[in-house]
Amino acid sequence: MSTVAATGSNRLLESPIVGMAPWIVFSLLVGPGRFEIAVALALACTVVLVSAGRLMNRGSSWKLLELADLVFFAGLAVVGALASAGTLRWLEVYAGEVSNVALVLIAFGSMVAGMPFTLQYAREQVDRTRWHTPAFLHANYTITGVWGLAFLVAAAAGGYGDLVLRNPDNIWTGWIIQILAIVVALRFTAWYPDVVRARARRDQGLPVPDPPRLAGLLLPLAGLLIPIGIAVLILDNTWWLGVALIVVGALLGKALRE
Numbered sequence: 001m002s003t004v005a006a007t008g009s010n011r012l013l014e015s016p017i018v019g020m021a022p023w024i025v026f027s028l029l030v031g032p033g034r035f036e037i038a039v040a041l042a043l044a045c046t047v048v049l050v051s052a053g054r055l056m057n058r059g060s061s062w063k064l065l066e067l068a069d070l071v072f073f074a075g076l077a078v079v080g081a082l083a084s085a086g087t088l089r090w091l092e093v094y095a096g097e098v099s100n101v102a103l104v105l106i107a108f109g110s111m112v113a114g115m116p117f118t119l120q121y122a123r124e125q126v127d128r129t130r131w132h133t134p135a136f137l138h139a140n141y142t143i144t145g146v147w148g149l150a151f152l153v154a155a156a157a158g159g160y161g162d163l164v165l166r167n168p169d170n171i172w173t174g175w176i177i178q179i180l181a182i183v184v185a186l187r188f189t190a191w192y193p194d195v196v197r198a199r200a201r202r203d204q205g206l207p208v209p210d211p212p213r214l215a216g217l218l219l220p221l222a223g224l225l226i227p228i229g230i231a232v233l234i235l236d237n238t239w240w241l242g243v244a245l246i247v248v249g250a251l252l253g254k255a256l257r258e
Helices: 003-013 016-029 035-056 064-082 085-112 117-122 134-164 171-203 214-235 239-257
Strands: none
Touching: 016 035, 016 064, 016 085, 016 117, 016 134, 016 171, 035 064, 035 085, 064 085, 064 117, 085 117, 085 134, 117 134, 134 171, 171 214, 214 239
């Protein structure tokens, strides 16, 4: 493997997005008749990513999110294997909300404890002299908070679909809203550090050749409206809403590119 490829792989494995990947996989897959496969895939994802991180970066420290991944999904696997038929049915319906709420508690709990979970990943990508700077700490509190809000939205949507609509596979509460919340957090995690770096350079009187624009955050989200509209057009009865989403996504994307 080339040095560039190895560096890129290390940076990916040191990203908090990777630590959240098993939770995202599980929350989107779990549902009636899918609990065992969702747990198995989430646990396998955890083991692969943690092992790869240790092998490719032997100096990497254990992260709060990695430990939570292993404990939560290994525990669910054991519970699922020993559960009665009634408990298993409950897990098939509500385990997605349980996992989202667990992530909300991890995100906001780590902030209250003074160690937002993204901080452990970020420290491995920057010089030690920046670890305690206000801008660095503020960025990690903000990104961790956005992830906490994203999973809170996902938990609320899933809970509404399960408890009110009585339909865990509702296209809006079970898929679209949850996916949108996660995509927003993913995009913000990629976009916001550039904003912080640009502000730091500006405050130091250094040139900022191409400061990040809000359009850079919104453009991928506008583009996502088109496949969502197609999905609604095909799978939902509100065909007019699907058409509207496609049109709005196309027009908004065009406006943001200008």
